[in-house]
Amino acid sequence: MKRKFFLKLFMAFLIVYAFLTFIKQQKTLNAYKNEQSYVSSKIDEQEQLNKSLNEKKDNINSPEYIEEMARTKLDMYLPNERVYIDIGK
Numbered sequence: 001m002k003r004k005f006f007l008k009l010f011m012a013f014l015i016v017y018a019f020l021t022f023i024k025q026q027k028t029l030n031a032y033k034n035e036q037s038y039v040s041s042k043i044d045e046q047e048q049l050n051k052s053l054n055e056k057k058d059n060i061n062s063p064e065y066i067e068e069m070a071r072t073k074l075d076m077y078l079p080n081e082r083v084y085i086d087i088g089k
Contacts, residue, residue: 059065070076077083
């Protein structure tokens with residue numbers, strides 16, 4: 001009689017333990033899935049940045065890029081070019 005009672009108690013304890021372990025593992029898995037999606041999105045962002053930087057690197061010696069940088073960064077213009085400044089802003 002005592003043996004059956006302890007066996008049932010042990011089985012109940014084992015079932016509760018297995019259930020709690022399963023819930024804890026599910027929480028851990030969900031956390032890892034969230035982290036994986038976050039890291040994947042960061043990887044995609046960095047790949048886009050890498051692609052744009054490679055395109056910029058390829059075009060950096062082109063005359064159009066040099067002219068654009070001279071105009072925007074150095075305020076340089078071509079000879080005999082008229083520059084109009086709108087002061088109405």
